[in-house]
Amino acid sequence: MYHFHELKLSSKQPVYIQIALYVKRQILLGAVESGERLPSRRDVAVQLNVNPNTVQKAYKLMEDEGYVRTMGNQGSVIYTxxxxxxxxxxxxxxxxxxxxxxxxxxxxxxxxxxxxxxxxxxxx
Structure with missing residues (x-):
């Protein structure tokens, strides 16, 4: 399962966008593959010390852009x-x-x- 421990947040742009960009960069670098599971929104919020609603917004953006898919209670996975x-x-x-x-x-x-x-x- 993927983690977000290496993401260093800044004040230059909204946190949810930084989360989504981090995943995009990881996809481009080949550090994450299609089908790899993402941690729950709550787990990411704890890892980054941010509000779970912020993480929910990031996951929604990633889903809207097509590189994350969420299947009911099975969680979210990278799709490329x-x-x-x-x-x-x-x-x-x-x-x-x-x-x-x-x-x-x-x-x-x-x-x-x-x-x-x-x-x-x-x-x-």
Missing amino acids: DEQLISRIEEELTSELVQDFIASVKEIRLNYRNVIELISKHWDE
């Missing part, structure tokens, strides 16, 4: 396929790039300098 993994990869990559670009623009670096810096540091 190639299409879903591709969608998660695209989403997370796009977010990273958008955040990076926003940061670069904020400090007024020009495009050419950014490309040169990326090229320089790519193989480090």
